[in-house]
Amino acid sequence: MLKTLSAYGFCIAILQLLIACGPATETQTAPKQSEQTAKSEPAKEAKTLILAFGDSLYAGYGLAPDEGFVPDLQKALNDAGQDVKVHNAGVSGDTTAAGLRRMDFVLDSLPRKPDLAILGLGGNDLLRGLKPEETRANMDAMVKKLKDRDIPVLLTGMLAPPNLGKDFSDKFNVIYPALAKKYGADLYPFFMDGVVARPDLILPDGIHPNAAGIDVIVAKVAPSVALALKD
Structure with a gap:
């Protein structure tokens, strides 16, 4: 784990690409025949709706539309026999503060309450060096918003790289476990x-995962998602 975190710290110390990445703007044009089919045969609504709310790691930065975390997770769950739709609400470059500002809008825009x-x-x-106390407060507010709407939560945590110092790491790394315990989240x-x-x-940027x-x-992650859906 120490070797892994050291490498993690090195990558973050020399690359600030998550900050520079703007919102993904992938535009796809479907063939006319597909458009006609979609109009005549509306897609069946999935039994389970999952909201994936995050940054570029969720948005699929640098990947083809079908290679990102959200489509890959949906395929894995569907292949396991679950009738699931995963809604991608990942925005590249988002901090926890930015996420908090847009959360209500995203939730209100969904066709129904997520499962x-x-x-x-x-x-x-982490990349901006924001105070762990700010990150914790923003994450706490987001989890509370979801819980107030009676939406179960699965937190996917982050770890502070060693180059930010022990004091910073000690304050940051407890955020996600503490919030999971406080709100009964997975x-x-x-x-x-x-x-x-x-x-x-x-990927060549040294930060974002490639398709593999x-x-x-x-x-x-998929087994944790499956367990969370059963709770």
Whole structure:
């Protein structure tokens, strides 16, 4: 774990690309025949709706539309026999403060209340060197909003890199476990587990997972999502 975190710290120390990444703007144009089919045969609504609320790690930065965390997670759950739709509310560059500002709008825009919200923010707070107290307050407010709406929560946590110092790490790394305990939320401790320090699983920017890295992440996260849905 120490070796992994050291490599994690090195990547973050030399690259600030999560900050620079603007909101993903992928535009797809469907063939006319597909449009006609969609109009005549409305898509069947999935039994379970999951909201994936996060930053570029959720948004699928640098990947094809079908290679990101959200579509890969939905495919994994569907292949496991679950009738699930995962709604992508990942915005590249978002801090926890930005996420808090847009959460109500996202929730109010959904066709119905989600059966589960997967919440993963905090990486950009680390890159900007924001105070852990600010990150904790913003994350707390977001989890509370979800709980007030009676929406179960699965937190996907982040870990502070060693180069930010022990005092900072000690304050930051307890945020997600503490909130999970406080609100009775489910917790996946570190979103990038199994990918950090693996150049073969990371894009050339040195930070974001590539398609193979996403496969590793989803294979680890999907069981936690399935368990959260059963709670």
